[in-house]
Amino acid sequence: MTTIFRGLGALTASNSFDSKKLQLPSPRSFSERKASFLLVRSDGSVNLNLGSNSRARRAEQLITNAVATKADGSAASTASKPGHELLLFEALREGLEEEMDRDPTVCVMGEDVGHYGGSYKVTKGLATKYGDLRVLDTPIAENSFTGMGIGAAMTGLRPVVEGMNMGFLLLAFNQISNNCGMLHYTSGGQFKIPIVIRGPGGVGRQLGAEHSQRLESYFQSIPGIQMVACSTAYNAKGLMKAAIRSENPVILFEHVLLYNLKERIPDEEYICNLEEAEMVRPGEHVTILTYSRMRYHVMQAAKTLVNKGYDPEVIDIRSLKPFDLYTIGNSVKKTHRVLIVEECMRTGGIGASLTAAITENFHDYLDAPIVCLSSQDVPTPYAGTLEEWTVVQPAQIVTAVEQLCQ
Amino acid sequence: MALAHLTSSSRSNLLKPSPPSYPTLILSAVRSPPPPTPLLSRLPFRSLLTNASLLPAPSRPLLKSLFLSSATWLRCGGWRSPPILYKAKLIRGFCHLYDGQEAVAVGMEAAITKKDCIITAYRDHCTFVGRGGTLLEVFSELMGRQAGCSNGKGGSMHFYRKDAGFYGGHGIVGAQVPLGCGLAFAQKYSKGETVTFALYGDGAANQGQLFEALNISALWDLPVILICENNHYGMGTAEWRASKSPAYYKRGDYVPGLKVDGMDALAVKQACKFAKEHVLRNGPIILEMDTYRYHGHSMSDPGSTYRTRDEISGVRQERDPIERIRKVILAHDLATEKELKDFEKEIRKEVDQAIAQAKESPMPEPSELFANVYVKGLGTEAFGADRKEVRAVLP
Numbered sequence: 001m002t003t004i005f006r007g008l009g010a011l012t013a014s015n016s017f018d019s020k021k022l023q024l025p026s027p028r029s030f031s032e033r034k035a036s037f038l039l040v041r042s043d044g045s046v047n048l049n050l051g052s053n054s055r056a057r058r059a060e061q062l063i064t065n066a067v068a069t070k071a072d073g074s075a076a077s078t079a080s081k082p083g084h085e086l087l088l089f090e091a092l093r094e095g096l097e098e099e100m101d102r103d104p105t106v107c108v109m110g111e112d113v114g115h116y117g118g119s120y121k122v123t124k125g126l127a128t129k130y131g132d133l134r135v136l137d138t139p140i141a142e143n144s145f146t147g148m149g150i151g152a153a154m155t156g157l158r159p160v161v162e163g164m165n166m167g168f169l170l171l172a173f174n175q176i177s178n179n180c181g182m183l184h185y186t187s188g189g190q191f192k193i194p195i196v197i198r199g200p201g202g203v204g205r206q207l208g209a210e211h212s213q214r215l216e217s218y219f220q221s222i223p224g225i226q227m228v229a230c231s232t233a234y235n236a237k238g239l240m241k242a243a244i245r246s247e248n249p250v251i252l253f254e255h256v257l258l259y260n261l262k263e264r265i266p267d268e269e270y271i272c273n274l275e276e277a278e279m280v281r282p283g284e285h286v287t288i289l290t291y292s293r294m295r296y297h298v299m300q301a302a303k304t305l306v307n308k309g310y311d312p313e314v315i316d317i318r319s320l321k322p323f324d325l326y327t328i329g330n331s332v333k334k335t336h337r338v339l340i341v342e343e344c345m346r347t348g349g350i351g352a353s354l355t356a357a358i359t360e361n362f363h364d365y366l367d368a369p370i371v372c373l374s375s376q377d378v379p380t381p382y383a384g385t386l387e388e389w390t391v392v393q394p395a396q397i398v399t400a401v402e403q404l405c406q
Numbered sequence: 407m408a409l410a411h412l413t414s415s416s417r418s419n420l421l422k423p424s425p426p427s428y429p430t431l432i433l434s435a436v437r438s439p440p441p442p443t444p445l446l447s448r449l450p451f452r453s454l455l456t457n458a459s460l461l462p463a464p465s466r467p468l469l470k471s472l473f474l475s476s477a478t479w480l481r482c483g484g485w486r487s488p489p490i491l492y493k494a495k496l497i498r499g500f501c502h503l504y505d506g507q508e509a510v511a512v513g514m515e516a517a518i519t520k521k522d523c524i525i526t527a528y529r530d531h532c533t534f535v536g537r538g539g540t541l542l543e544v545f546s547e548l549m550g551r552q553a554g555c556s557n558g559k560g561g562s563m564h565f566y567r568k569d570a571g572f573y574g575g576h577g578i579v580g581a582q583v584p585l586g587c588g589l590a591f592a593q594k595y596s597k598g599e600t601v602t603f604a605l606y607g608d609g610a611a612n613q614g615q616l617f618e619a620l621n622i623s624a625l626w627d628l629p630v631i632l633i634c635e636n637n638h639y640g641m642g643t644a645e646w647r648a649s650k651s652p653a654y655y656k657r658g659d660y661v662p663g664l665k666v667d668g669m670d671a672l673a674v675k676q677a678c679k680f681a682k683e684h685v686l687r688n689g690p691i692i693l694e695m696d697t698y699r700y701h702g703h704s705m706s707d708p709g710s711t712y713r714t715r716d717e718i719s720g721v722r723q724e725r726d727p728i729e730r731i732r733k734v735i736l737a738h739d740l741a742t743e744k745e746l747k748d749f750e751k752e753i754r755k756e757v758d759q760a761i762a763q764a765k766e767s768p769m770p771e772p773s774e775l776f777a778n779v780y781v782k783g784l785g786t787e788a789f790g791a792d793r794k795e796v797r798a799v800l801p
Contacts (some may be wrong), residue, residue, distance in 0.1 A: 141618035151588020
């Protein structure tokens, strides 16, 4: 499977990494190329298509599935588009706005999304633009407004339900599990539920135990839903658009601490594949699987590791349900060592499921047991130092890699 | 808040206080050309914050069709076939029968179009048939066969029919009410001039999400009608033991409510028609249908441990919905006794035929296990418990 990246922003985490390994042109020179783009194959080799060689480009394009990246959006355009810089929450808003423009059945419901502009400003300005019927301020009633979103989706609307904090969606668990996930199946395919449930989760800065929950571990068993986690402005916008266009219920996990990440994203329209993992940094020695905020801890650790002589391959799994076992498998077959770094709890988290999935499918390729670094099985404490110890820190990642690779 | 009884001015002389014994019919002034006058309802309408004025009397064809449909449903969802099939282990799991409550479904159907949406809880067999479901689909689904409305994958509690506006069929009671309000929201969004009927029982009336949804619906003026089918028992718990305030139509507080005799299909029809017109202008309304179920909560419940057999037979004698319509029809010479008997025989035959056909229908294919988990076309994979063997890649 090839992954087509538009714009170099996709490959640059907020922390830099050693670009020499990737043999990419520097960001500045990239923008001067004529409508070229990068093809990073999952085996780590890189193909640069230079110039407006449209025939060659089309031959290398791979439509992976129905939700393909619109790589052929701008055919041989001679003027280069440097893209524009924005913060992650603005990227989410852009994606949402573009989809609301494109499709009049898209509506947003949530607490304080309308006049207040959203508690993290993701929906700022949308209420004045689209009116009260498309951007709906709900009372504090997660169970019912999630149910209402699902009911509206049954008729063909495409609601985007925002949980002000993912933890609040626990109140809507019945609706998400029984109605959202199962209705397509129990109705024999009659009803589609094209709903998007999104919101920030994860451990923030001393927000307290109940506002620092990681719900991906609770939702992962629900059949019928898809879960994705965004980590950069590029994939936030792409995943938001893909989730809205998807016919399946998608839960989009954002992270409280990532909203202010600045990145340059392309001007053209693009979508990210919902079931695909993102190769952040190809390498040879060990596969590090991560998602959401832990990606940045991993990249920080990767800097240290590279200085020590290791060559980690970092994959942002992005798709939490279903797992992109193809990308992950190819990586495992190459490196034979796996480290999973996640923010979920140790027990029953995404890492636990991923460990099981990899062991079942790729056991023969592993040289060492899979190491999974997760948060501690404790409610997140308020005190800053204690909170730091609940989540995985870069130093722990470095130590784990060293132990794994010895 | 005063109980605004229907005043004598709004209630024409068609309805007078109930007679001492059933089933005396009081025929008041019949207008010179037919249609006939409606059957007197033993329980008058009670209302909160609204003043339901009665609509004119129903016509003969309506009465006949009401009898036909309710008779079908009585046999179908009722006391004849499902228990037999259940004992034969062709129907397993949960099976909730609707007999005694048919008037609610029949009356409601008579007042609305197929573009209006209905959503209910698990006692959905009759509502499904009313929306246009065939008997074959019903019995196949109960027996888990391919010809069922949900391809055998839903079961008794998950009947759906999208093209007829029937949205189920839900096992967790209470959850269908927010869904129903969402349907109403979508109707308002697309400016369809249609309404949604969200049904729930007296047991589910205590769910918090109901009040949450009601609040939002009232805020946003959604065209939703919440119907509480009050059969006075939430499984085994009587109404007075579960609800501090058994006046479910008053629970809305700021939302108007109407209590209707749920064993009188004509009253139900009038109430639903009134409600439909009301909500399109004013936002949600609660209708409480005072009804009764003869059977127990489900197949495993004999129905007599928490109520007396005398009570059940008493209601059956005095308030049976189908008997009422039968008597009206006979009283007004719309059909003879023999014709009605023939109707019933035909329906019984139809039901038996449907059951036989349903038994012929095959069980679902193994590949159906993974079908419709996700909407096809996105290449997502669905795994079974044993990843190596039971893996399906959805195209």
